[in-house]
Each structure stands twice: as C-alpha cells, then as structure tokens.
Amino acid sequence: MKIIVSKYIGFCSGVKRCIKLTEELLKNKSKEVYALGELLHNNLEMERLKSLGLKIVNNIDDLPQNANVIIRTHGIKKDVFEKIDQTKIKVIDGTCPIVKTNQKIAIEYSNKGYNVIIYGDINHPEIDALVSYINPSVKYIVINSDSEIQNIDFISEEKNILIAQTTKQFSEYENIIRKLKQKSPSLKVFNTICKQTIMREVSAQKIAQKVDTMVIIGGKNSANTKKLETIAKQSAKVKKVIFVTSAKELPYEEITNCNSVGIISGASTPLWVIDEVIKTIKLLNGGYRCKNNHKKK
Ligand code: SF4
Incomplete structure (x- = not known):
C-alpha cells in the first residue's frame, strides 16, 4: 500500500x-x-x-x-x-493574530461608515465575535454562499467592504468576489482567508489526485477539517473519504482493502493524534510504501 x-x-x-x-x-x-x-x-x-x-x-x-x-x-x-x-x-x-486582523478591518472600516459583508458561517464562534466589533451605525450581513448575495439589501450603496471567515474555502470566496463586484464596482475586498488553511486545501487537492482513499483527521466540530473532507470528496480519483478524530475510529477492513491512502489533518489536530493514526494504518498493512512529507516539530 x-x-x-x-x-x-x-x-x-x-x-x-x-x-x-x-x-x-x-x-x-x-x-x-x-x-x-x-x-x-x-x-x-x-x-x-x-x-x-x-x-x-x-x-x-x-x-x-x-x-x-x-x-x-x-x-x-x-x-x-x-x-x-x-x-x-x-x-x-x-x-489568533489572523482572526484579530479581521476584527481590526471590521472596526476600522465600519468606523469610516462602510457597511460590512462577511462570507462566513453565522453560527461559527469566529463570526459571532467578529460581528460584535462592527460599528452599530452601519449595516452588515453574513452570507454563507453565493446564493445568499440576493439578500444583501444595501449592495447598491457606495461604501461596502467584503471580508471572509479565516477558514472559508478560497475558491468559493473568489466566486463571491466576482459576483459582488459586478453588482458593486466600488466594493472594497479584503482577502482575510488564512493562508495556512489555503495550503492545506491545495495539499488535500493534490494528494486526492494520487490515492484511492483519503483519511482526514480532526475534530468533527472543526470547520477547516470539514472543508478538507469536502475537497477530498470532490476528487474523481478518490473512492473513499474517511474522517476520523483518532486512530480508534479507523475502519480496519476498508483501510486494509485500499491500494493507496492520503493523510491530512485540520489546523487544530495534535501531532500525537496524527502519529497514532499513521502508525495504525501502517500496522494494518504489513507491506507499505510511505511518502511521509511531514516533519515532526
Ligand atoms: S487556521 Fe490557525 S492560523 Fe489560520 S486563522 Fe485559524 S487559528 Fe489562525
């Protein structure tokens, strides 16, 4: 394997x-x-x-x-x-300083009279906190997909900014930016998506082109880990995507029967948990070839 x-x-x-x-x-x-x-x-x-x-x-x-x-x-x-x-x-x-930057943008521009459009999940704690920093004198809206653009009733106004939850998918954000710019050419756009999550997404996409099974490790309540699962499922090559929080949840039979496994984790998954998962997968497969890119820190 x-x-x-x-x-x-x-x-x-x-x-x-x-x-x-x-x-x-x-x-x-x-x-x-x-x-x-x-x-x-x-x-x-x-x-x-x-x-x-x-x-x-x-x-x-x-x-x-x-x-x-x-x-x-x-x-x-x-x-x-x-x-x-x-x-x-x-x-x-x-x-996180990157989350803090998002809050600073919301404060600065809402204080200057800009309405705030946020691409994010209204139920996520980062967004729950972020919206509280917006000056109450302006309008704001949280949208979770391009289909919600129609709900922005202030889009024709001159002063609007667009920011994103730090862990949102960049390709979806690009799509939203393009559509909003058509409606509001003066819209000020800030790329507030965390580069570290973008690199994980790109890595997940690349690995998913080379393996038949992807193992995603992380908390079931972690937005960035769930996004990696979505990306892995979009691959035409991958037949099975397995999302586990620890080695105990690995489906032994499915792992034993696959030919190639790609492994990636969310941003809040500890290395000791990842190492246990890797060790268990190796144990399940006597003969394997492991291209281990990660360095232990
Ligand atoms: S993924 Fe990590 S570094 Fe990036 S914004 Fe979230 S907490 Fe910060």
Missing part, C-alpha cells in the same frame, strides 16, 4: 500560540486557569489541557474574581471583553 502524508498537518500557528500560552499559565499553579468556551475545536486536545488543570466556563459570571482567563483562537465578543475588563480577572488573549 502507498501512503502519502501531507506536509501541512498538525497545529497551525494560531492554535500553537494559544496552546503555548495556556500551558505557560498552567505551569504557574498560583491561580486557576479558565477558558471561555472551548479553546479550539479538538476534543482530544481539550481533554489533555483539562487534565493539566484547565477549566472551561461558558459564562463570565462563572469566573472567580482572581482567575486567569485565556481567550480562544476564534476570539470573543467585544462586550464580553469589556465586561471582563471591569473585573480583577486577568485576561490572556489567545485570539
């Missing part, structure tokens, strides 16, 4: 940074460390951090007054930040 492992696997820089900040806080045992909601979309990594002492609350009213609180990679709403600021709680901002 041939195995191809993408070189774009494991944590992205934003997740790495957030986990490093959290681990440093946890080493100092003098204060309890809390996260507001899940820090990242991977249950196994969240369990590991909880075993080191991290506590999760969903409401700031549940935080003790002298706590340390780490902010998740997706960011939190403006009013929640402001409310914590009025307390003695120490905030450590784990918001």
